Amino acid sequence: MAKLDAPQIVTSRVGLDGGHTLARYLETGGYEALKKALAMTPGAVAEEVDAASLLGRGGAGFPAGRKWSMLKKDPVTYLVVNGDESEPATFKDRLLMEKDPHQLVEGVVISAWALQVTTAFIFVRGEFALGLERVQTAVNDAYAHGALGRDIFGSGFSLDVVVHAGAGAYICGDETALLETLEGKRGFPRIKPPFYPAAIGLYGQPTVVNNVETLSNIPWIVLNGGRAFAALGKGRSTGTRLFALSGRVRRPGVYEIEMVHNTFRDLIYDPALGGGTTDDVAIKAVIPGGASSPWFGPELLDVALGQDEVAEHGSMLGSGSVVVIGANDCAVRAAWRLTKFFRHETCGQCTPCREGAGWLERILHRIETGGGRLEDIDLLLDVCDNIVPGLGWPPQQTTICPLGPSIPSSITSAISMCKDEFLAHIEHGGCTSG
Amino acid sequence: MSHFHPEFRQRAEEIVALYPHPRSATLPLCHLAQEQDGYLCADAMVEVAELTQTTSAEVRGTASFYDLFHLEPVGTYVVGVCTNIACLLAGGLELLAHAEISLGVAVGGTTPENRFTLEECECLGDCDVAPCVQVNNRFVRTTTPEAFDELIGRLRTDDVVSDIPRHGLLSRVRRSVGLEVKPEVIAAERARVAAASSDQASG
Numbered sequence: 251m252a253k254l255d256a257p258q259i260v261t262s263r264v265g266l267d268g269g270h271t272l273a274r275y276l277e278t279g280g281y282e283a284l285k286k287a288l289a290m291t292p293g294a295v296a297e298e299v300d301a302a303s304l305l306g307r308g309g310a311g312f313p314a315g316r317k318w319s320m321l322k323k324d325p326v327t328y329l330v331v332n333g334d335e336s337e338p339a340t341f342k343d344r345l346l347m348e349k350d351p352h353q354l355v356e357g358v359v360i361s362a363w364a365l366q367v368t369t370a371f372i373f374v375r376g377e378f379a380l381g382l383e384r385v386q387t388a389v390n391d392a393y394a395h396g397a398l399g400r401d402i403f404g405s406g407f408s409l410d411v412v413v414h415a416g417a418g419a420y421i422c423g424d425e426t427a428l429l430e431t432l433e434g435k436r437g438f439p440r441i442k443p444p445f446y447p448a449a450i451g452l453y454g455q456p457t458v459v460n461n462v463e464t465l466s467n468i469p470w471i472v473l474n475g476g477r478a479f480a481a482l483g484k485g486r487s488t489g490t491r492l493f494a495l496s497g498r499v500r501r502p503g504v505y506e507i508e509m510v511h512n513t514f515r516d517l518i519y520d521p522a523l524g525g526g527t528t529d530d531v532a533i534k535a536v537i538p539g540g541a542s543s544p545w546f547g548p549e550l551l552d553v554a555l556g557q558d559e560v561a562e563h564g565s566m567l568g569s570g571s572v573v574v575i576g577a578n579d580c581a582v583r584a585a586w587r588l589t590k591f592f593r594h595e596t597c598g599q600c601t602p603c604r605e606g607a608g609w610l611e612r613i614l615h616r617i618e619t620g621g622g623r624l625e626d627i628d629l630l631l632d633v634c635d636n637i638v639p640g641l642g643w644p645p646q647q648t649t650i651c652p653l654g655p656s657i658p659s660s661i662t663s664a665i666s667m668c669k670d671e672f673l674a675h676i677e678h679g680g681c682t683s684g
Numbered sequence: 685m686s687h688f689h690p691e692f693r694q695r696a697e698e699i700v701a702l703y704p705h706p707r708s709a710t711l712p713l714c715h716l717a718q719e720q721d722g723y724l725c726a727d728a729m730v731e732v733a734e735l736t737q738t739t740s741a742e743v744r745g746t747a748s749f750y751d752l753f754h755l756e757p758v759g760t761y762v763v764g765v766c767t768n769i770a771c772l773l774a775g776g777l778e779l780l781a782h783a784e785i786s787l788g789v790a791v792g793g794t795t796p797e798n799r800f801t802l803e804e805c806e807c808l809g810d811c812d813v814a815p816c817v818q819v820n821n822r823f824v825r826t827t828t829p830e831a832f833d834e835l836i837g838r839l840r841t842d843d844v845v846s847d848i849p850r851h852g853l854l855s856r857v858r859r860s861v862g863l864e865v866k867p868e869v870i871a872a873e874r875a876r877v878a879a880a881s882s883d884q885a886s887g
Contacts, residue, residue: 325871326704339770341809366874368867369704376715376752377808379821382855390860399864408865408873412702415854417711418751420806434710434736436749453705494811496770502812541769571811573769587772591806597749 252516252523256482256508259490260466264349270384272391275352281397283469287360288405290472295364299468301476303488308332308423308461309540309569310652311557320448321365322456329362329370330452330459332428333385336375336420337540338591340571342492342504343462347374347381350466351388355411357465359397360472362409365458369410373428376416386413420595424651425459427597438597439651463492463570483509487556487567493517497574498533500525510556514538514546517555518574532577535667539568541588542656544643545575545663564643580683581668582675586614588660596653602637603654609633610661617672620680627665627672634658687727692720695858696735702859704867706736714747718852723754751806752821752854759794759801761839762851763787766816768807774814774827780804782829786836799840801851820851 263269263278275281287295300315321327331354335343346354354372362370372389374382389411392398400408419437421427426440429452444450451457467489471479480488487509495517496502505523507516514536518524527533535545538553544565546553553563560567575584593607610633613626631641638645638655641662645655665672675681686693696716700709713735717728724747726740733740747753754762765783767776784790787800794801810816813825817832819839826832839848849856 325875326867335809336807338768338807339811340807341811344809368870369863375809376750376854377805377818377821379854380823383857386855386857386859390857393861393864399861408870410863410865410867412863413859414708415712415715416750417714417747417753419749431711432708433705434707434738434746436746496811496814497773502770502814504812537769573773573811575773579773584769584772587767588769591768594806 252520253508253511254520254522256490258506259470259479260346260350260353260463260492261504261506263353264345269349270351270388272352272388272395275350279473280352281356281395283472284356284359284397285403287363287472288403288407292364292366295360295472298471298476299364302467302471302479303476303486304464304467304471304479305487305557306461307463307467307491307570309337309542311567314460314464317446317448317458317460318361318365320446321458322449324456325368326455327365327367328452328455328457329358329365329367330425330428330432330447330457331358331370331372331462331465332423332425332459333372333374333378333381333462334416334423334428335378335462335569336423337542337569337571338588339496339537339573340494340540340569342494342570344375344378344381345492345504346462346466347378348384351381351384352392353466353469354385354462355388355392356397357468358411359392359402359409360468361458361460361465363407367409367458369412371432371452372411372413373422373432374413374415376418382413382415389413419597420591421597421651421653424653427651428459429457436597438599439653441650483511484556485510486558491555492570493555494569494571495524495574496571498528498531498576498579499574500528507555510554510559512555513552514555514572515551517572518551524574527574527576533574534577534579534581535575535663537571537573537575537660539566540571541591542566542652542659543568544659545667547667566644578683580618580681581664581671582614582618583681583683585660585664586611586618589614589657592653592657600649600654602648603657606633606637606654607657610657614661617675618681620675622672622676622680624676626676627669630661631665634661687725687731688717689720692716696731698859698862700735702863707738710736710738710743710746711750714743714753715852715854718753719854720852722760722850722852723757757794757798758851759799760850761799761819761848762801762803763836764803764805764808764818766805766808766810766814766818768805770807770811771815776815779815779817779827779829779832783832786829786833800836819848821854822848824848
């Protein structure tokens with residue numbers, strides 16, 4: 251049974267008319283958390299976030315409180331908001347930016363106070379024109395309201411926030427690539443070390459990079475306390491989380507549900523959530539956490555929606571996107587299209603990723619379109635093994651960033667779960683499923 | 685002579701002033717150039733380089749990395765059809781094939797009257813209304829061939845479609861204020877406060 255009694259922490263205004271406006275935000279308790287935070291010491295605010303055990307909602311799931319505590323002390327430090335949501339089938343940050351941009355802005359100011367940063371940047375994916383307009387409007391209105399700029403609400407704390415539009419590149423979701431693009435360069439992930447922007451980030455200064463959903467949780471945590479947040483969920487996965495559900499389901503959409511107490515089956519079949527599969531089709535596979543995550547077969551539908559719970563079964567919760575692939579959908583075609591995505595988005599710095607993505611995509615394309623050879627299956631696995639030696643999970647890192655090692659996930663999943671489909675394609679001269 | 689028209693030049697200078705380093709304004713200024721010209725032309729890149737204290741080669745190097753910057757002219761309406769996983773399952777490839785026939789151009793092509801450019805897109809994040817179509821980065825929610833054709837018909841005849849600005853105008857909302865406090869001013873203020881409190885502590 252799905253457990254749906256948790257509070258709506260970040261989506262309380264999503265269904266409201268004009269929920270994105272300042273007037274409606276103030277009517278519904280907006281900027282009260284900021285006032286409360288400014289009356290606390292920065293350290294006390296950071297302690298609440300630490301007590302919440304809030305895991306980053308971008309994909310890697312790094313604890314936000316720990317990220318904050320790593321920020322090196324320096325006269326000039328930055329906070330950068332990662333709103334470059336581009337993981338295939340992930341559409342929850344866009345919802346937050348379009349429907350409740352003030353909640354994000356309030357989260358940014360509170361976080362900036364806790365971290366004592368000098369300037370904050372909100373990076374919004376370029377393709378989200380409406381999101382950009384809504385976030386920029388919210389920032390403009392927040393300045394006029396005294397929630398941004400000099401001497402915020404008479405506290406003596408000052409902060410400028412700059413909204414920065416991206417220009418279309420998945421790789422800029424990687425936090426070091428994001429900093430490069432914010433510096434006006436190609437979105438090349440930075441060579442490690444330094445491992446964390448908290449030491450050396452934007453313009454070489456200490457920088458915290460947080461995801462949109464992560465920061466949207468901050469006002470609630472300040473108002474209700476970190477312990478109230480940590481009381482939701484279980485183990486390391488505290489609070490609620492947004493899940494973007496798509497594919498063969500009756501009610502695709504974004505759902506905020508409590509972590510761990512719900513399973514993939516709940517999310518897909520509960521009438522208040524996914525409402526079951528389209529035409530009651532059987533499930534062939536579920537992509538549990540974005541294009542980079544290994545697939546789950548139907549036998550794993552009862553795995554709980556928690557970070558460690560999914561990891562224990564050899565995949566990851568990642569960006570919180572769940573794609574349902576139906577029994578009649580072609581696994582070869584799905585793997586080909588996901589690989590084509592990586593081929594398009596590889597930044598080209600590292601050989602395994604740059605060459606591997608193109609090679610794999612060409613092989614998958616010829617299988618799908620009828621030019622496949624029997625030895626292609628081994629060839630696919632061999633090329634994958636060159637990107638991720640041993641083909642294990644979590645993958646070994648052979649490249650600067652995690653994009654390369656993400657490529658094999660869909661291919662090895664499709665081959666291990668649906669090898670017969672690959673063989674049928676090769677035998678019958680291509681895809682027969684339409 | 686400035687390639688940016690006076691009003692755009694002024695906006696460009698305001699954008700540069702928002703960043704601790706002028707180079708950070710590269711992407712916003714490329715967007716601004718596209719807003720003025722509909723695409724990113726060589727003359728604009730020369731001026732972006734001057735404003736960001738880089739070279740036009742560096743601006744081109746940066747701009748060419750990103751999908752949204754068009755270094756060649758494109759149509760008034762750039763139509764993008766997503767075929768990534770959620771849209772693939774909902775018939776994205778079939779809708780893209782329909783769009784090619786309907787517009788009479790292949791992916792990447794522009795119609796002869798320069799009204800439409802067709803693109804195949806990676807996931808645009810509208811996966812619950814699949815397959816997803818954007819026109820000039822606005823979600824248009826036309827998931828069937830019929831709805832797609834109806835929209836194209838409107839865009840073909842109407843001079844102005846209010847909810848879809850012409851290509852290049854990304855955000856119709858502009859920043860209303862400049863920076864109120866520069867980072868170095870904040871840093872200096874805090875240093876003063878810290879020094880004063882440590883004086884107090886030691887005195």
